[in-house]
Amino acid sequence: MNANTNVINAVFRNHVVPDEQSSKKAGRPIFVDMEVCDLTFPANTKTKATFPAHEPEPNATRESMAAGGGVVTYAMLYNQQYLAFKDGNTQPLSGTPLSEAPFLMEGKRRELIALNVKTVEQLASLDGTPLKQLGMGGRELKNQAQAYLDNASGSADVTNLASQVAALTQQLAEERRLREEYM
Incomplete structure (x- = not known):
């Protein structure tokens, strides 16, 4: 499954999220890192979407399941960028x-x-x-x-x-x- 990389810019990063249950148990604020994928679109500075990296991407998953495959996450769909993020390298552009x-x-x-x-x-x-x-x-x-x-x-x-x-x-x-x- 390949993303249409010509029309989407995908960048992965860590996002800090409060952990409500752990915070209640500890009696102090507890935070966890969550890997997220920021999607921006060429010539559109007003639209930016952020999704958990390991959440299913609806369109790719629907296509994959129709073809007999399984769930496709953002990390799978934009795998080259995700692997560069995990390695601490600059995330590549496609093109x-x-x-x-x-x-x-x-x-x-x-x-x-x-x-x-x-x-x-x-x-x-x-x-x-x-x-x-x-x-x-x-x-x-x-x-x-x-x-x-x-x-x-x-x-x-x-x-x-x-x-x-x-x-x-x-x-x-x-x-x-x-x-x-x-x-």
């Missing part, structure tokens, strides 16, 4: 960071990040109200992001072929050297 987009000026990058748009894929996927949040020129930014992604996917084959040619050239040179050594 191309805006810092890699050559068509964006630094001011526009910062503006997009402030709007929770963190990857080129998220920018390219914006539509409707979230796209309007970008203001004038928002459609052009979306189109530039899509063109960048289309161009990059087209050049991926060329890059792979170039690396294969380089490896074969190196192998051929090694075989020539061995043959000359043998003779």
Whole structure:
């Protein structure tokens, strides 16, 4: 089960929660750490949802059960981010960071990040109200992001072929050297 990582930013963290029963027994405040998942959405600074990390995610669980699977938690759905959180590492973004987009000026990058748009894929996927949040020129930014992604996917084959040619050239040179050594 994969989350649509192009439209959701998932970040895990510890949240301190009062433990009412333990507090009553101890006669003093007792708190426990709870792992939670904060979800934010690109170009929507007003909506943020926080859920316990090990609570079932309703949509993913419904799809999983329909396919014969089981319950899917937020930690399972956004597993890469959750594992990075558990290891104490920076939680990864899925996609191309805006810092890699050559068509964006630094001011526009910062503006997009402030709007929770963190990857080129998220920018390219914006539509409707979230796209309007970008203001004038928002459609052009979306189109530039899509063109960048289309161009990059087209050049991926060329890059792979170039690396294969380089490896074969190196192998051929090694075989020539061995043959000359043998003779």
